[in-house]
Amino acid sequence: MKALQLEKPQQFRFIETPEPAAPGAGEALVRVQRVGICGTDYSGFLGKMPFFSYPRIPGHELGVEVMAIGPSVTEVQPGDRCAVEPYLNCGQCFPCRKGAPNCCEKLKVLGVMMDGGLTERMVLPARKLHPAHRLSPEQCALVETLAIGCHAVNRGNPGAGETVLVIGAGPIGLSVIEFAKLSGAKTIVLDLNEQRLAFVRSKMGVPDTICAQGDGAALERLKQMTGGTLAQVVVDATGSNQSMANAMTYCGFTGRLVYVGITPAEVAFPHAPVMHRRELTLLASRNALPSDFTRIIQLIESGRIDTRPWITHHAAFGELIEKFSTFTQPETGVIKAIVDME
Ligand SMILES: NC(=O)c1ccc[n+]([C@@H]2O[C@H](COP(=O)([O-])OP(=O)(O)OC[C@H]3O[C@@H](n4cnc5c(N)ncnc54)[C@H](O)[C@@H]3O)[C@@H](O)[C@H]2O)c1
Numbered sequence: 001m002k003a004l005q006l007e008k009p010q011q012f013r014f015i016e017t018p019e020p021a022a023p024g025a026g027e028a029l030v031r032v033q034r035v036g037i038c039g040t041d042y043s044g045f046l047g048k049m050p051f052f053s054y055p056r057i058p059g060h061e062l063g064v065e066v067m068a069i070g071p072s073v074t075e076v077q078p079g080d081r082c083a084v085e086p087y088l089n090c091g092q093c094f095p096c097r098k099g100a101p102n103c104c105e106k107l108k109v110l111g112v113m114m115d116g117g118l119t120e121r122m123v124l125p126a127r128k129l130h131p132a133h134r135l136s137p138e139q140c141a142l143v144e145t146l147a148i149g150c151h152a153v154n155r156g157n158p159g160a161g162e163t164v165l166v167i168g169a170g171p172i173g174l175s176v177i178e179f180a181k182l183s184g185a186k187t188i189v190l191d192l193n194e195q196r197l198a199f200v201r202s203k204m205g206v207p208d209t210i211c212a213q214g215d216g217a218a219l220e221r222l223k224q225m226t227g228g229t230l231a232q233v234v235v236d237a238t239g240s241n242q243s244m245a246n247a248m249t250y251c252g253f254t255g256r257l258v259y260v261g262i263t264p265a266e267v268a269f270p271h272a273p274v275m276h277r278r279e280l281t282l283l284a285s286r287n288a289l290p291s292d293f294t295r296i297i298q299l300i301e302s303g304r305i306d307t308r309p310w311i312t313h314h315a316a317f318g319e320l321i322e323k324f325s326t327f328t329q330p331e332t333g334v335i336k337a338i339v340d341m342e
């Protein structure tokens, strides 16, 4: 069986791997049909992802078909097309017991801390498979990216009549935008990159965008757009600690700031004049919950999320090494690149 391995940073190679063993209790053997590529894979490629270890078979955004099931599996049947929740949690620790498997103390993410889906077939826990009969395989592979935005918006919990400011219009910011729109809140998007904002206006149906120049004018623009109240929910999806520090100034009184972007650097912000005075709430957002996957599958099935603008690039499995570097560069217009495994 063929798999694509990141042998060490900057070095991919195709390898031959043994067929997976027959699925055990609670497991399913799946055929990988589509794999989405994202910034996490690219950071792993560059050697800049702290949780990544090598050698590693990447791939955590998966569309699969069930080939066989082990004893006592009730969640799926052979032939089921599924999205995969790639967060393998222990089920025993405090966050797992309190219903937060997304931040299990022993969490292993497929394709990051353990081998993932850039392989022909694999065995997965059946409870991590979310059947999606009416989705295409590539739509199944998109569900995980959308789940990141879904969870971030749930953390901020905007209501109709409120304003959500999304900072950063990369793939994660776009997934946040999908759920900000569905919340009924007014959505405003801020980025430094006008090309990405043009995509937001023309393809995501969000007319209100702000192109920040780093001169403070963005805050004035947001005040104008919100009648002076600023945003009740701000979601920072940049991964920039400078943006994350500044994001608080866009929150109105009693607002919520959600960090869905990730930085290894320190984030410093003014406490008394901004956070305290406005009585703000600061929230992290890590991965997503199983219920987010179920909801997203239904939203795509019912047409409330249109996946057509999302998938901009494709590669056959065999041509991934040569195409990989273009799959995460905004200059190529890439939103989501999908690997066709068959
Ligand atoms: N919370 C999670 O579980 C989770 C999961 C996946 C990815 N992430 C993180 O989400 C972040 C975004 O991922 P992505 O793939 O969309 O990245 P990306 O680099 O494609 O997009 C980031 C966007 O932010 C914009 N930006 C950067 N600095 C800015 C600033 N100061 N002001 C305004 N805009 C600015 C960039 O122009 C770009 O469009 C990353 O940090 C990534 O690690 C988090």
Ligand SMILES: [Zn+2]
Pocket: 037, 038, 039, 040, 060, 061, 145
């Ligand atoms: Zn991803």
Ligand SMILES: [Zn+2]
Pocket: 089, 090, 091, 092, 093, 094, 095, 096, 104, 105, 106, 107
């Ligand atoms: Zn756990």
